[in-house]
Amino acid sequence: MMKAAKATGLAPGVGDADKQYWANSLVERLHDPAFDEGFTPSTDYRFDKLGAQGGDHGAKYIEGAAYCPGAPEPLRNATKTCRVGSSTDLLGSHQGTQSVPTASEREA
Secondary structure, three states, rough: HHHHHHHOOOOEEEOOOHHHHHOOOOOHHHHHHHHHOOOOOOOOOOOOOOEEEEEEEEEEEEEEEEEEEOHHHHHHHHHHHOOOOOEEEEOOOOOOOEEEEEHOOOOO
């Protein structure tokens, strides 16, 4: 399909598909030919590549983007936290125990 796309004049780029499409394919049947044609697979990060992964010039690299070094730790690891199904929210409080005050509660 990628060869056919190039034959129509489309430039190679990111090959986007269902998450399992790239993950379950044989390297020699899909990955290698895709790279040979100039395409890059669109996939999820492996669990060990989630969260902060080093940095440069003060910025922290988090899942492919540069972030402020002052970003709170729970936000730096938000994807990991969500994937393991943690019972805490991103600010570290237990779900359901903290809510935003209503207007009348703020006025009191």
